[in-house]
Amino acid sequence: MARGGRIIIAGGGTGGHIFPAVAIAHALRKLEPSVEILFVGAKGKMEMEKVPQAGYNIIGLDIAGFNRSSLIKNIGLPFKLIKSFWQVRSILKTFQPDAVIGVGGYSTYPVLRSAQAKGIPTFIHEANSFAGKANMMLGRNATRIFVATDGMEKFFPAGKIMITGNPVRQNIVNNTISRSEGIQFFGLDASKKTVFVTGGSLGAKGINEAIDANINAFIQNDVQLIWQTGKLYAEKASARAAENRNIWANSFITQMEYAYAAADIVISRAGAMSVAELCVAKKPVVFVPFPFAAEDHQTANAQNLVNKQAGLLIKDSEAREKLVPTVIALARDEDQQKMLRENIGELAVTDADEVVAREVLRLIS
Incomplete structure (x- = not known):
């Protein structure tokens, strides 16, 4: 050339x-x-x-x-x-x-x-x-x-x-924001376990409905939420956040680096870019793959990490029953969090x- x-x-x-x-x-x-x-x-x-x-x-x-x-x-x-x-x-x-x-x-x-x-x-x-x-x-x-x-x-x-x-986006690769700065950005409490829920820019119906149906479990276990809902669920989630100071909710987060810094655990779809970013962010993740993606590739993406003990997987069809109990159990298990963090971090590029x-x-x- x-x-x-x-x-x-x-x-x-x-x-x-x-x-x-x-x-x-x-x-x-x-x-x-x-x-x-x-x-x-x-x-x-x-x-x-x-x-x-x-x-x-x-x-x-x-x-x-x-x-x-x-x-x-x-x-x-x-x-x-x-x-x-x-x-x-x-x-x-x-x-x-x-x-x-x-x-x-x-x-x-x-x-x-x-x-x-x-x-x-x-x-x-x-x-x-x-x-x-x-x-x-x-x-x-x-x-x-x-x-x-x-x-x-x-x-x-x-x-x-x-x-x-x-x-992966440079602002995530070069993220130097501390956990306390991330928590402060969302106005939450640094002493509590923090779960970041994201369904991508359009939101995720299965994830949002599972979180909403089991919202009291987070409150009872003193776990706080950063909840990116997408446009369609924003109104319902905002009403939940208004009645509980443990919940921060919005349709979209432009500065994702703050959410990754604040999170102890992440709930996410399993699109290729989300997976790549989460490997770089080194966070314990519970994946809920979008079931209608072409060739069901999100399930394949998530399963690839599960096989390497670098993530957990809950089917979208089982999210309402299993997602929140799985996340609460993980929030209580420091050893499992550490293992998932280390294994997903090894896959970072x-x-x-x-x-x-x-x-x-x-x-x-």
Whole structure:
């Protein structure tokens, strides 16, 4: 690759795809300041807003995924897919990339498939421990496949795999906030065990309902809550917080580093980015995987940690009965907390973005 090489990064749809994509872009620029980077996403998806905020250009494709809940909405899919391939053809011709990186999401497939047909080096970042079907199809002709965990040979050609982990936000990697500063930030009591409940930016119905139904168990056991509810449950949770000073509730937490610092125990979904951040934060976690994620990959992500004694797992369907008793028992068991903290901490990766960027630049130079 000549100095000032050109790289396309394709994908998006969720924070779990967009965040690592932006982190890889930052790392590429850091290692090779003259590199030109273009993002390709799906029109109407959150990457169209988040990528420009991070300082990069993005082109949106007219593409959508298969709608499982309403088959009638899939009528236009073949036309959108054909149109997206025409759009990609034009983008590749105009931008002439030296490499294309796919991070998952609707736009990944047409961009990487088209690049492979033209003999352009392609790279895949698979964040989950259960690979998506599109990535498996693309993996056969990819130059290199970056994965988060071991055991991915069942999805991809073994010789192309490189275990890098998942890129984690720098404010969490470099977090120096103490527990007492975190507790103070939420106006809670430093002498009490603190549980941080998070269902991601959209919230988690199963987790929220389980917490709400068993809220008295926290109060009776002198355990306090930092409860990120998502928009849909914010009103109910705020009413709970108003009547109890042991509960801090809000729809969203922008400064996650304070929540991680304050927490003794975390309740979380098991998206790839959440798992990566929790490994870096070194917290005992009770995972409640989202049961409707594609290929049930969140359960696979959580089970991967459970197998290494680095986390606990409660099914979403059993959360109402089992989640809070499990968390209260863990809050009382210092030895189990210590074991989970140490084991999850050993899985932490803090430089995945740079490892990916360096390998891409090495292989196309």
